[in-house]
Amino acid sequence: MPKVGMQPIRRSQLIAATLEAVDQVGMSDASIAYIARLAGVSNGIISHYFQDKNGLLEATMRHLMQALSEAVHARYRLLREDTPQARLRAIIDGNFDETQVSGPAMKTWLAFWASSMHQPSLRRLQRVNDQRLYSNLCGQFRRVLPQPQARAAARGMAALIDGLWLRGALSGESFDTRQAAQIAYDYLDLQLAKAETALS
Amino acid sequence: MPKVGMQPIRRSQLIAATLEAVDQVGMSDASIAYIARLAGVSNGIISHYFQDKNGLLEATMRHLMQALSEAVHARYRLLREDTPQARLRAIIDGNFDETQVSGPAMKTWLAFWASSMHQPSLRRLQRVNDQRLYSNLCGQFRRVLPQPQARAAARGMAALIDGLWLRGALSGESFDTRQAAQIAYDYLDLQLAKAETALS
Amino acid sequence: MPKVGMQPIRRSQLIAATLEAVDQVGMSDASIAYIARLAGVSNGIISHYFQDKNGLLEATMRHLMQALSEAVHARYRLLREDTPQARLRAIIDGNFDETQVSGPAMKTWLAFWASSMHQPSLRRLQRVNDQRLYSNLCGQFRRVLPQPQARAAARGMAALIDGLWLRGALSGESFDTRQAAQIAYDYLDLQLAKAETALS
Amino acid sequence: MPKVGMQPIRRSQLIAATLEAVDQVGMSDASIAYIARLAGVSNGIISHYFQDKNGLLEATMRHLMQALSEAVHARYRLLREDTPQARLRAIIDGNFDETQVSGPAMKTWLAFWASSMHQPSLRRLQRVNDQRLYSNLCGQFRRVLPQPQARAAARGMAALIDGLWLRGALSGESFDTRQAAQIAYDYLDLQLAKAETALS
DNA sequence: GATGAATGAGTGTTCATTCAT
């Protein structure tokens, strides 16, 4: 049943199957045959739409990154006031968005991190992602803190967000978004409190 | 040339080779043949000292965990005074010990985390490790904070430590231990400051 | 953009692409996809004009054979006198024609010979080709030599021509047509000298 | 049933199976699985003794080359007198030795020639082989002919030998060694006759 | 204790072919 214009449909379908496969059996056992079976297509189709398995994995990682970016920007759009605190909370919330803390997403992110240590193409993507979070945080902190403190605050906040995410992922239980966000908010408030002290 | 008492020597040798192999080519390409070649022994010997490949990986993870534990306790022994702050700094420093932030250690930890999501034996070890850090932190915070705050502080600190470690590992550059520790110290001081406010 | 009378154009186009593909990557890597890409058409069209891949290969071999035949006959037409020597030189020259000693032609001939050992359709073509050369030579030698000697001379000359061609093809350098022809001319003259001796 | 010191045994066994496989189904269908089945061993053993399939093919080509070399030298040893004619006849006979004109050998040589056009490792071997024949011939002709004529005679003789071999291989019938040798002897005598004329 | 020969299942990938559009 071949049809034209299937490319975007098949690509989404295969990326979804990849996330599901990694969720079910882990990246090392997520063979092309397994993914294809989940997607309900033949093995060969993956080479047809992605050059090879690595192409599929790269596309999957891009998909997760884009979902993260959109999660943050969706929250930006809902903001009533453009204050650093509001923006920073949006960033925090976006990082704990459902698309990022679901089982498939968490397991796939972890697998990508491990793979990225030896796969240049994934490494590049992962560093872009890391930098983006830091830049976003730094940009907001810079509005109320001198450069050096802003940087330190951004580094700390980025680490805290990633750490909360990581420990949530590894805990085995479902991610307690509210609790994680609260801890991050607290850190945020402590950093912003410094700002006021510094200004006064 | 069979010798007696080779077991501990061979085991250390093979664990070291495993760390080196993961550092060089990643866990998925760290085949038994590759590890054996690095260790300068035959393929078959791994089954002899460890039940199978999984046994070797499990032993390697235990090795890393023990190194972490020892890194913390070594710093405990150097303490002049047993204050929560001193102990907590020791924990922080221990987590950024050379044995934990070296290339082989970082890459192997990452690989283990990813694997642990689908391998019960590794998952058990990893959760023990996570719990240990949280318990240690919580125990110290408890000395100066009420239970709920102590727990929150411990969760935040654990996440911050892991997050700093993670972002250091993923950055690609060599780990800036001093900078990471400073950020953690700052978080520590902010939490301890809360304690004084609460008590006064 | 369907057009009428495309068949001969497409067929030539695809045969040319096949020769080019074999020249570039060898017969075993000259996949339908590769050939189609070189020809600038879709994969499926090959089945449309040739039954299957084998049909395309067979047509390509026929193309080379026809080029050889035409190369000889073109030289026949230029002859001023119809002597055995002149005809035999024309045969020699025709076999070293540009269409036969170009890179694509040489590589494709070699590949066909190897394939012909296990592919009946190609084998048939190849034997027709071999017989044709022998018959042509034998027919000319017969004009000046008794049957047994004519046959031996034709066998020797056919082998020499093919051998010169083969060693030229395998040498890796560009084919030295002049040198090869000279060696064949010499052999020819030696055989014809026998004729004169025999007659006198 | 693993044993030590199997390497030379297994290597010969697999090279023989390769020749048999190429004889039966041609090089393109002589898969590792097919060869292993013929040899009565598992697929994986080929990677164990030869790096990969190409390693096996290369070893097989070396085997054929060595058999040729030995065929010539065996005939050298039987010579009563060291004359150019005797040596050159030994070379001719060696090239039509049973090891070179058997079905498996002929089909494998043809396949190697075709492959050598795009496989550097095979090409190197094939050129060594071509050069060796030419050098041997040239060395003998040089004893009775001036350099330029010796070279031409060697080129012609090499081409004639290869051509006779080639047409014998492609004919489909069993190789008529006697007839081929006779044609080559005749060419040889004609060249040597030139020598006498030149000297007188 | 230690080796390395041997297995065979499993991997990613390629490919000729088919066929709805």
Added chain:
DNA sequence: CATGAATGAACACTCATTCAT
């Protein structure tokens, strides 16, 4: 007439594991 989506078998190769020596 022509496309390219889709298949599924076949391929070379890798690998953890076993076991006779």
